[in-house]
Amino acid sequence: MKSFTINHNDAGQRVSKFVEKTVPALPHTLLYKYFRLKRIKLNKKRCQPQDRLNEGDIIELYINDEFFGEGRQDLVFLKVPDKINIIYEDENILLVDKKPGLVVHEDDDNTPDTLINRILHYLYNKGEYNPEEENSFVPSLCNRIDRNTGGIVIAAKNAASLRILNQKIKDRELSKLYLCLVHGVPQPKSATLKDYLVKDSSRNQVRVFHKQVPNSKTIITSYKTLKTNGKVSLLEVDLKTGRTHQIRAHMAFYGHPLVGDTKYGTNSQNKGSGHSYQALYAYKLRFHFCTDGDILSYLDGKEFSVQSVDFANEL
Secondary structure (H helix, E strand, C coil), X not given: XXXXXXXXXXXXXXXXXXXXXXXXXXXXXXXXXXXXXXXXXXXXXXXXXXXXXXXXXXXXXXXXXXXXXXXXXXXXXXXXXXXXXXXXXXXXXXXXEECCCCCCCCCCCCCCCCHHHHHHHHHXXXXXXCHHHCCCCCCEECCCCCCCCEEEEEEECCHHHHHHHHHHHHCCCEEEEEXXXXXXXXXXXXXXXXXXXXXXXXXXXXXXXXXXXXXXXXXXXXXXXXXXXXXXXXXXXXXXXXXXXXXXXXXXXXXXXXCCCCCCCCHHHHCCCCCCCCCEEEEEEEECCCXXXXXXXXXXXXXXXXXXXXXXXXX
16 A cells, blocks of 8 residues: 655646556556545545545555556656756746757657756756655646747646646637748738648648648638848747647748748758758747636736847848
8 A cells, every 4th residue: 555645736636637647557447446446545535536636635545566666756857957048937837948959858769858857857956846755746848849949838837837827828828929931921921821731640741721621620820021031031920729830831831931941841942041940939928818827827918038039130
């Protein structure tokens, strides 16, 4: 039997969710069987999977040791640098300027040097995260950016902030603005584009259509031209929907692929451009809450931006 005392980062979640995080090797079929057999207890009593946890509660798990493994944390994040580019930080959140080339989570290459591992190392060194003191929570990213795209990534330091931010993002109460460098001069110079996107996971690519097709999803992209030299143009883009590769595929669909983007552009277009990856940066973040922000209410109305974007100065 193993016993866990619920802390502030565990509170508020369902008992079943807590057990899934604490004993990830336990099959779902056994999880719910153990609830029926009273091998999962809350404050010495039988409990249901949907029961909510409160700080100070005691969870007892009468589960075979084999499902717990030898250790819940291998501290792999200590093997990577703790260097991150911080835009803003308080006791609840961290805004980081991710540079192109760094992955946010482990990918198919299983590289340990990821943005989240760097953040965990940074918080560990500050004394704000200790896996030995946590039952089920790990500081987490609230949004993702492709390896070769740079920009602002939001990290939640505690469970309450993570829940709030995930809901705010889902309800579109946060806005991210992007800068991108495209080939040509879009006409008109400002517009809102609405089309349909189909994702091809096998090729890690998407296709855009003017009309709905099977498995398509609506995409809405607003852009305005900030500068142009007639050959390339600097755009500010506001995503109204957030689909895979939306900006890259949508602008290419209208004849203006991003500079450096060979997935949706061509090698001949990018020859001599000096860009080895797409010129795209999530450079500005706005909080505009329509509902109560609870412990994050102080962020409502605030705007954050990166200090500089290299390709923005090319024109």
